[in-house]
Amino acid sequence: MSTRQSLEDQTQSFSPQSLSGKGTPLRDRIFMWALFLALAVGVFTLAVLLIYVTVKGWPRLDLRLITNMPSVRDPENAGAQSALTGSIWVIAFTALIALPMGIMAALYLEEFARPNSKFQRFIEVNIQNLAAVPSIVYGILGLAVFARALALGQSVITASMTLALLVLPVIIISTREALRAVPRSIRDGSLALGATEWQTAYRQTLPAAIPGIATGTILALSRAIGEAAPLLLLGAVSFITFNPDGVLSNYTTMPIQIFNWTKESREEFQILAAATIVLLLVILLAMNFIAIWIRNRTQKRW
Amino acid sequence: MSTINPDVTALTAAANSLRQSKPHYGERVIRGLLLLAAVVSVLTTFGIVISLLIPSIEFFTEIPMGDFLFGTTWTPLFMNGEFGVLPLVSGTLVITGIAIIVAIPLGLGSAIYLSEYASLRVRKVLKPTLEVLAGIPTVVFGFFALEFLTQLILVKIFPGIEVFNALSAGIIMGIMIIPTIASLSEDAMAAVPSGLRDGAYALGSTKRQTAMKVVIPAALSGIVAAFVLGISRAIGETMIVTIAAGLQPQLTLNPLQGMQTMTSYIAAAGSGDLATGSIEYKSIFAVGLLLFILTFVMNVFSIRLVRRFRQVYQ
Numbered sequence: 001m002s003t004r005q006s007l008e009d010q011t012q013s014f015s016p017q018s019l020s021g022k023g024t025p026l027r028d029r030i031f032m033w034a035l036f037l038a039l040a041v042g043v044f045t046l047a048v049l050l051i052y053v054t055v056k057g058w059p060r061l062d063l064r065l066i067t068n069m070p071s072v073r074d075p076e077n078a079g080a081q082s083a084l085t086g087s088i089w090v091i092a093f094t095a096l097i098a099l100p101m102g103i104m105a106a107l108y109l110e111e112f113a114r115p116n117s118k119f120q121r122f123i124e125v126n127i128q129n130l131a132a133v134p135s136i137v138y139g140i141l142g143l144a145v146f147a148r149a150l151a152l153g154q155s156v157i158t159a160s161m162t163l164a165l166l167v168l169p170v171i172i173i174s175t176r177e178a179l180r181a182v183p184r185s186i187r188d189g190s191l192a193l194g195a196t197e198w199q200t201a202y203r204q205t206l207p208a209a210i211p212g213i214a215t216g217t218i219l220a221l222s223r224a225i226g227e228a229a230p231l232l233l234l235g236a237v238s239f240i241t242f243n244p245d246g247v248l249s250n251y252t253t254m255p256i257q258i259f260n261w262t263k264e265s266r267e268e269f270q271i272l273a274a275a276t277i278v279l280l281l282v283i284l285l286a287m288n289f290i291a292i293w294i295r296n297r298t299q300k301r302w
Numbered sequence: 303m304s305t306i307n308p309d310v311t312a313l314t315a316a317a318n319s320l321r322q323s324k325p326h327y328g329e330r331v332i333r334g335l336l337l338l339a340a341v342v343s344v345l346t347t348f349g350i351v352i353s354l355l356i357p358s359i360e361f362f363t364e365i366p367m368g369d370f371l372f373g374t375t376w377t378p379l380f381m382n383g384e385f386g387v388l389p390l391v392s393g394t395l396v397i398t399g400i401a402i403i404v405a406i407p408l409g410l411g412s413a414i415y416l417s418e419y420a421s422l423r424v425r426k427v428l429k430p431t432l433e434v435l436a437g438i439p440t441v442v443f444g445f446f447a448l449e450f451l452t453q454l455i456l457v458k459i460f461p462g463i464e465v466f467n468a469l470s471a472g473i474i475m476g477i478m479i480i481p482t483i484a485s486l487s488e489d490a491m492a493a494v495p496s497g498l499r500d501g502a503y504a505l506g507s508t509k510r511q512t513a514m515k516v517v518i519p520a521a522l523s524g525i526v527a528a529f530v531l532g533i534s535r536a537i538g539e540t541m542i543v544t545i546a547a548g549l550q551p552q553l554t555l556n557p558l559q560g561m562q563t564m565t566s567y568i569a570a571a572g573s574g575d576l577a578t579g580s581i582e583y584k585s586i587f588a589v590g591l592l593l594f595i596l597t598f599v600m601n602v603f604s605i606r607l608v609r610r611f612r613q614v615y616q
Contacts, residue, residue: 035411
């Protein structure tokens with residue numbers, strides 16, 4: 001009823017003026033500015049955050065950050081080298097595990113499974129659920145299965161396998177979207193020429209979808225680089241002053257190193273944490289730019 | 303699509319029957335391998351459930367479930383420690399509550415602006431900017447909450463505030479889930495057919511009336527799904543609360559005090575070197591199970607809602 005009444009009110013007050021666009025009611029203008037303000041708060045906070053960590057970390061943003069090891073006694077000269085190399089090791093193996101598995105699963109769901117079969121639905125819902133499971137729960141899984149049951153301990157490979165499971169849903173979902181964007185006619189043409197289903201998928205559909213897959217994968221991996229919670233359970237918090245030398249080596253990562261320094265009370269460590277945050281954000285930003293660049297460069301209109 | 307599919311299979315079948323001599327065994331092997339990769343996701347779910355359940359069951363043979371669920375003292379590391387989970391639950395709820403108060407108006411407001419008001423050019427700049435927020439690692443948000451929000455801002459407004467407090471963690475967590483709520487709500491609003499908007503305009507509605515009385519009701523299930531997913535994110539978030547909200551389990555509603563949440567207990571207890579069979583070790587899994595059940599129920603609900611609004615308009 002009230003809707004109708006207000007519409008009637010509107011109809012009565014409808015004048016040629018409002019057609020010319022000048023007569024926007026005050027309430028509507030306030031509403032619009034309130035919406036804009038809501039959006040501005042998020043953007044503004046982001047700007048404050050970026051400026052704050054840069055200014056705070058500025059005194060320590062030099063090469064020592066990547067050439068020196070962490071130190072409890074000498075924060076003036078301490079660096080984050082072991083965390084940087086640890087992050088690289090962990091992410092490299094995360095990618096090695098998650099990429100083939102994610103692409104294969106997506107290929108199956110998109111190209112081979114009977115569309116809308118019960119099984120496909122089940123796996124789909126399952127993947128959506130997994131994508132929303134809190135990351136610390138993956139840490140519990142990694143602790144119980146990889147670290148203790150498989151006795152891999154607090155090693156790079158435990159962390160990589162756990163993070164691989166964590167990003168797998170994201171990789172599968174984005175790969176499926178990329179595959180779906182490849183037009184049906186490409187597949188039909190290939191099949192009509194006598195190619196088998198796998199030949200079609202591997203030689204036609206997959207190559208056509210690679211830019212989309214690359215974009216989605218890079219974004220998923222950049223999430224894994226910034227992830228700290230599951231690694232807290234997997235031994236990354238121990239004080240590490242060496243670079244990993246194998247998959248069974250102990251390790252720490254950049255987010256964990258930031259976390260450790262945040263816990264220290266001395267101001268030098270907070271500055272060091274801020275500097276490491278800037279380094280981490282620069283790496284993430286670079287990855288995002290690469291992802292966007294690939295997307296823009298290779299965007300095909302079918 | 304579905305009308306083309308049978309033709310194609312029929313064609314492939316026909317093509318295959320032309321050269322029956324060579325059955326594609328390799329094809330079947332590959333298909334099996336791909337299926338196996340897809341099944342990994344199911345195995346992951348099973349792995350999570352089993353690795354949570356077994357130690358939890360052992361935990362509940364030592365600590366009665368009633369004591370766990372309704373106990374008001376959480377002192378797992380004391381001699382004869384008590385395992386009442388309510389302080390952790392209340393900590394989680396207070397911080398999530400603050401996050402929601404921040405994130406729902408800001409996220410929904412951003413979504414309405416982007417979907418109904420922003421010009422294409424403004425949208426092209428602001429939307430990715432908002433998405434950058436979603437890409438900031440949570441450990442960075444935690445650092446920001448503790449070092450900036452608490453120590454430079456909140457201490458001046460609330461002189462009695464503790465260094466580790468629920469308020470700063472809640473506010474920053476709210477900022478963190480803005481993109482989740484905004485982008486999902488915006489998707490839902492974008493899916494509302496423009497015919498509905500045109501109808502409202504034709505009846506003389508203003509933009510605000512169209513947005514509030516036509517678009518939002520039409521997109522409501524998607525918007526609620528966005529809220530639920532945002533809340534589930536907040537409940538499961540670990541690093542911000544671990545860094546900024548402190549580690550004392552307290553049954554209090556005062557946001558100026560420190561609190562421990564379910565996630566920050568798991569993080570704190572799990573990062574110590576606990577012996578595998580000990581009751582403290584098992585308590586990680588019991589709290590984890592509770593956390594998993596809570597977020598799982600919300601996620602399932604949210605996925606159902608999203609599916610519903612997709613069915614209506616697509």
